Amino acid sequence: MSGYADYWIQMLQDPLIRRALLVAVLVGAAAPVIGTFLVQRRLALLGDGIGHVALTGVALGWLIGAGLGLTPGTLAVPGAIVAAVAGSVIIELVRTSGRTSGDLALALMFYGGIAGGAALIKVAGGTSATLVAYLFGSLSTLSASDVSATAELAVIILMAGLVGRWALFAAGSDEPFARASGIPTRLWNIASAALAALTVTVAMRVVGLLLVSALMIVPVAISQLAARSFARTMAWAALIGAVTGAAGLFTAYWYDLPPGATIVVLAIAIYAIAATSRPLVEKLAHRPSHLTGQPRS
Amino acid sequence: MNQATTIPNPLVLASHLSVNLGGQTILHDITTQLTPGETVGLLGANGSGKSTLVRTLLGLIAPSQGRVELFGQPPGRQVPWHRLAYVPQDSPAGAGVPTSALEAVMAGLLSGPWPWPPRGAKERALRALDQVGLRQQARSPLKVLSGGQRHRVLLARALVRRPELLIMDEPLAGVDGASATALVDALREIPCLTCLVVLHEAGPFAGYLKRGIVLRSGRLVADAPLTKLAPEAISHHHDAPPLARPGVQLEGPT
Numbered sequence: 001m002s003g004y005a006d007y008w009i010q011m012l013q014d015p016l017i018r019r020a021l022l023v024a025v026l027v028g029a030a031a032p033v034i035g036t037f038l039v040q041r042r043l044a045l046l047g048d049g050i051g052h053v054a055l056t057g058v059a060l061g062w063l064i065g066a067g068l069g070l071t072p073g074t075l076a077v078p079g080a081i082v083a084a085v086a087g088s089v090i091i092e093l094v095r096t097s098g099r100t101s102g103d104l105a106l107a108l109m110f111y112g113g114i115a116g117g118a119a120l121i122k123v124a125g126g127t128s129a130t131l132v133a134y135l136f137g138s139l140s141t142l143s144a145s146d147v148s149a150t151a152e153l154a155v156i157i158l159m160a161g162l163v164g165r166w167a168l169f170a171a172g173s174d175e176p177f178a179r180a181s182g183i184p185t186r187l188w189n190i191a192s193a194a195l196a197a198l199t200v201t202v203a204m205r206v207v208g209l210l211l212v213s214a215l216m217i218v219p220v221a222i223s224q225l226a227a228r229s230f231a232r233t234m235a236w237a238a239l240i241g242a243v244t245g246a247a248g249l250f251t252a253y254w255y256d257l258p259p260g261a262t263i264v265v266l267a268i269a270i271y272a273i274a275a276t277s278r279p280l281v282e283k284l285a286h287r288p289s290h291l292t293g294q295p296r297s
Numbered sequence: 298m299n300q301a302t303t304i305p306n307p308l309v310l311a312s313h314l315s316v317n318l319g320g321q322t323i324l325h326d327i328t329t330q331l332t333p334g335e336t337v338g339l340l341g342a343n344g345s346g347k348s349t350l351v352r353t354l355l356g357l358i359a360p361s362q363g364r365v366e367l368f369g370q371p372p373g374r375q376v377p378w379h380r381l382a383y384v385p386q387d388s389p390a391g392a393g394v395p396t397s398a399l400e401a402v403m404a405g406l407l408s409g410p411w412p413w414p415p416r417g418a419k420e421r422a423l424r425a426l427d428q429v430g431l432r433q434q435a436r437s438p439l440k441v442l443s444g445g446q447r448h449r450v451l452l453a454r455a456l457v458r459r460p461e462l463l464i465m466d467e468p469l470a471g472v473d474g475a476s477a478t479a480l481v482d483a484l485r486e487i488p489c490l491t492c493l494v495v496l497h498e499a500g501p502f503a504g505y506l507k508r509g510i511v512l513r514s515g516r517l518v519a520d521a522p523l524t525k526l527a528p529e530a531i532s533h534h535h536d537a538p539p540l541a542r543p544g545v546q547l548e549g550p551t
Contacts, residue, residue: 041393042393166404166414167412169400169404173390173404174404176385177405178407180378181383181458182379182409183407184410188412227395228436229397229438230394230397
């Protein structure tokens with residue numbers, strides 16, 4: 001037993017792991033807050049679409065950085081942020097204009113994002129392998145400045161989601177009613193998409209752009225199996241995201257697995273267990289009173 | 298008050314309104330208005346354009362011709378939206394993420410760009426749920442409520458705004474007889490309420506509504522006191538029922 005304890009203590013004494021843990025917990029808590037609004041608006045795949053566009057942004061950042069003579073990759077994250085926010089706003093405008101259906105607009109983002117990223121990184125003098133760290137995350141290679149920037153962004157996203165939650169909720173739950181109440185729904189929907197874009201670029205360091213949406217959506221999927229209100233769904237999803245982030249990181253460290261993929265696999269395993277055990281729990285909760293000894297309510 | 302009469306400062310004004318959707322004309326040259334305190338039924342068979350007219354009046358659909366005003370302003374930022382409440386025919390609220398009845402009603406207190414409900418929102422929302430007989434279900438997710446109960450939550454979401462103008466689209470859809478009567482009774486208790494109700498037939502609203510606007514195939518065919526309209530015109534059991542009661546001459550288009 002003391003062997004295990006020594007192992008955990010040794011692990012937590014590693015500054016690299018402490019930094020990774022901080023980022024995994026903060027991003028794990030912030031991502032589902034924004035994900036709750038996406039699930040409410042039935043745009044669960046928006047994060048994936050934005051992730052693909054962010055890849056073009058990463059490559060564009062590399063290209064501009066190379067042109068300016070900067071260290072390769074210096075502008076990769078800023079490029080991803082700009083491209084992701086621009087892409088999310090454009091898809092929102094396209095969706096609301098009604099000229100292209102939401103899923104078609106998403107499909108265009110998927111294809112254009114990956115193709116643009118692969119082509120531009122070659123132009124910037126890199127290779128497709130350069131993009132791997134962004135596609136699958138690089139939690140174990142975070143520098144102190146990466147951690148501080150990621151943590152600040154995660155806190156900003158968390159606060160923005162919490163401050164704007166009532167307006168985002170109203171605009172997302174029933175748009176015609178919200179518009180007839182004078183709520184600027186287009187503004188809030190764009191804000192929601194832009195927050196999702198920021199979340200994608202923050203979370204790409206944890207799980208990578210290919211899995212980024214999982215961090216936003218899977219905790220919400222787990223939470224809504226049991227929650228009875230929007231506020232609780234969001235709160236529980238944030239808690240599940242933070243715990244899963246930490247637990248996934250420890251598991252990855254223990255078994256020497258890729259952290260991002262481990263976090264996502266763990267979250268999906270929790271969902272599978274919760275979803276399959278739910279009918280049993282409900283059955284037990286509604287047992288006839290003569291079996292429980294409790295009066296019927 | 299029929300459409301031929303000019304009212305100073307109507308709450309709702311539609312002037313020569315036409316709406317095209319998907320290349321098809323849904324509404325043809327509609328002119329009408331609502332004066333403060335009026336209770337009006339917008340009647341017609343399925344597909345007659347009632348919901349389209351309401352959505353156009355609210356600025357949710359842009360007219361292809363004509364003019365709409367709410368509280369003397371074209372639908373937009375200048376409209377005092379807090380004085381108005383809308384009950385849609387159906388709502389996706391609660392479909393994506395579990396949403397409690399209390400949360401849905403509290404969302405009704407938002408108006409304009411301010412992102413938070415006002416102080417005391419929870420108490421007001423609970424009172425509104427009480428008005429529609431659903432206080433016990435305040436914490437229940439919308440998805441476990443029956444269709445009629447969900448509709449009453451939508452009504453509570455509108456009533457919590459304490460509106461001067463209430464616009465309801467088919468509020469009786471899926472509502473049982475007792476609930477429908479309770480709904481009308483709840484409306485009667487609100488003083489000085491101007492009400493526009495879209496109905497397939499007047500039903501329990503017959504004693505509450507004072508005026509009827511009848512649409513047929515997107516055209517306004519009658520706009521008269523409800524007592525002057527033939528029972529068939531407000532029940533729509535026929536394709537083209539007579540509009541006026543026997544011996545009654547209606548003003549305006551018939």
